[in-house]
Amino acid sequence: MTQRMENIIEVHNLAYRYPDAEQHAALDGVSFDVHPGEWLAIVGHNGSGKSTLAKALDGLLPFTQGTVTVGSIVLTPETVWQVRAQIGMIFQNPDNQFVGATVEDDVAFGLENRQLPRDEMRTRVAAALERVGMTKFANRAPSSLSGGQKQRVALAGIVAMAPKILILDEATSMLDPQGRQAMLALVRELHREQHLTVISITHDIDEAANANRILVIDDGHLIEEDVPAAIFAQGERLMDMGLDVPFTAKLAAALQQRGITPPTGYQTTQEMEEWLWQSLSNTSATPTKPTHP
Numbered sequence: 435m436t437q438r439m440e441n442i443i444e445v446h447n448l449a450y451r452y453p454d455a456e457q458h459a460a461l462d463g464v465s466f467d468v469h470p471g472e473w474l475a476i477v478g479h480n481g482s483g484k485s486t487l488a489k490a491l492d493g494l495l496p497f498t499q500g501t502v503t504v505g506s507i508v509l510t511p512e513t514v515w516q517v518r519a520q521i522g523m524i525f526q527n528p529d530n531q532f533v534g535a536t537v538e539d540d541v542a543f544g545l546e547n548r549q550l551p552r553d554e555m556r557t558r559v560a561a562a563l564e565r566v567g568m569t570k571f572a573n574r575a576p577s578s579l580s581g582g583q584k585q586r587v588a589l590a591g592i593v594a595m596a597p598k599i600l601i602l603d604e605a606t607s608m609l610d611p612q613g614r615q616a617m618l619a620l621v622r623e624l625h626r627e628q629h630l631t632v633i634s635i636t637h638d639i640d641e642a643a644n645a646n647r648i649l650v651i652d653d654g655h656l657i658e659e660d661v662p663a664a665i666f667a668q669g670e671r672l673m674d675m676g677l678d679v680p681f682t683a684k685l686a687a688a689l690q691q692r693g694i695t696p697p698t699g700y701q702t703t704q705e706m707e708e709w710l711w712q713s714l715s716n717t718s719a720t721p722t723k724p725t726h727p
């Protein structure tokens with residue numbers, strides 16, 4: 435089967451039922467396309483089928499119905515390694531994805547199967563660690579790193595392998611807000627610089643806000659597909675879609691309770707901050723706006 439040039443991934447009528455799940459399908463008739471260089475967010479409640487979908491894309495599930503095509507290769511047991519070579523995955527718990535004794539070994543691991551000359555391998559590992567700001571940790575044991583540093587090392591593995599597609603399966607959910615922002619900033623840069631196609635499975639609205647398009651999965655079905663602004667305009671329904679209530683929405687609700695009318699629709703933290711400073715500047719008090727690093 436030949437894939438249309440404009441899609442890097444095509445999923446058609448995909449269904450999967452775990453062997454011990456009796457009649458309940460984890461995925462049921464899911465179809466969607468992903469364009470090269472697109473950032474797609476997949477959201478949905480716990481247990482809605484997001485991770486199952488990610489596993490299916492990476493050839494980790496023996497799905498019985500539907501087709502998955504990645505970079506013009508139809509996924510079958512015979513093509514699974516060709517498909518996997520195009521995809522890098524980063525999972526929620528960084529501790530489950532290390533195989534090397536040191537950070538350097540770990541980043542080199544994926545390259546070892548490619549039979550590159552030793553020097554080229556070293557150069558690529560060093561460049562990847564440099565790219566994610568982890569050079570000085572090259573000889574450290576991965577287990578001794580912080581959560582954010584571990585995810586940076588996982589990202590260095592991606593940089594070294596240079597796949598076309600990166601799947602983040604709740605990869606920022608165990609990080610503190612700063613670690614989450616730093617990781618996302620790095621993914622945004624790689625997405626831009628390397629024309630990387632990104633699929634991010636997330637409950638975090640700020641992470642979903644980075645996407646060109648959001649898919650909403652509910653009980654194994656794809657129930658909605660739209661640009662972030664259209665999805666976020668649905669206000670209270672966001673929680674029904676498995677997205678966490680954003681801090682700015684909580685702040686807006688608290689302000690409203692005190693008789694202050696905040697802007698309508700989803701606001702990023704930065705937009706809300708701008709609005710607050712603007713509102714304060716219009717009062718008699720003249721606040722000094724802090725500068726961010």
Ligand SMILES: Nc1ncnc2c1ncn2[C@@H]1O[C@H](COP(=O)(O)OP(=O)(O)OP(=O)(O)O)[C@@H](O)[C@H]1O
Pocket residue numbers: 452453454455460478479480481482483484485486487
């Ligand atoms: N190994 C398994 N065996 C049996 N059922 C499973 C298995 N893994 C997941 N399931 C079931 O499949 C359904 C979809 O699970 P999945 O992990 O894909 O959801 P999810 O949307 O990723 O959830 P979360 O947001 O909690 O990570 C759920 O009903 C879950 O209980």
